[in-house]
Amino acid sequence: xxxxxxxxxxxxxxxxxxxxxxxxxxxxxxxxxxxxxxxxxxxxxxxxxxxxxxxxxxxxxxxxxxxxxxxxxxxxxxxxxxxxxxxxxxxxxxxxxxxxxxxxxxxxxxxxxxxxxxxxxxxxxxxxxxxxxxxxxxxxxxxxxxxxxxxxxxxxxxx
Numbered sequence: 001x002x003x004x005x006x007x008x009x010x011x012x013x014x015x016x017x018x019x020x021x022x023x024x025x026x027x028x029x030x031x032x033x034x035x036x037x038x039x040x041x042x043x044x045x046x047x048x049x050x051x052x053x054x055x056x057x058x059x060x061x062x063x064x065x066x067x068x069x070x071x072x073x074x075x076x077x078x079x080x081x082x083x084x085x086x087x088x089x090x091x092x093x094x095x096x097x098x099x100x101x102x103x104x105x106x107x108x109x110x111x112x113x114x115x116x117x118x119x120x121x122x123x124x125x126x127x128x129x130x131x132x133x134x135x136x137x138x139x140x141x142x143x144x145x146x147x148x149x150x151x152x153x154x155x156x157x158x159x
Contacts, residue, residue: 017090024140026133040127047113047123048072054117068112071105078102092141099135106131 013030051072057063078098086095106128114121 013087015087018087021092021141022144024137024144027137036130040130043123044076044127047120050123051113051117051120054120056116066112066116068109068116071109071112075102075105075109078105086138092138092145093147096135096138096142099131099138103128103131103135 013033048069051057051068052063054063057066063069078101082095082098082102085091085098106124110121110124110128113124
């Protein structure tokens with residue numbers, strides 16, 4: 001599925017664990033994800049550059065301290081944490097929480113950038129669309145693959 005980032009999870013989509021998951025019938029083939037994410041990363045970086053070079057931002061320092069840039073960075077951090085959670089730790093449930101947060105920060109980012117630079121905001125719309133779709137894919141895996149129950153530790157009996 002590689003919904004977020006391509007470096008860690010591109011190889012992981014071939015894992016036995018990943019292949020064992022029930023996946024949405026809308027899950028694209030694996031080759032789509034690196035193309036999509038490369039394009040999106042270019043747009044995300046371009047959006048940040050456009051925002052920081054906007055005439056409304058008087059200094060780079062002011063731009064970096066803005067609410068919009070906070071949302072931009074928060075979405076990046078969540079984006080970078082998604083693949084390790086999903087593939088390495090095999091926690092689709094936690095990665096689903098992360099992707100929901102990412103979706104919220106991207107939407108807030110677009111709203112904050114729009115008041116400064118419409119172009120910077122519009123450059124993030126494909127990111128929002130893709131992460132919305134990725135949220136559906138992640139959610140499908142969470143809700144269609146029951147988590148095996150782990151045995152409860154037995155209390156230690158006192159002699």
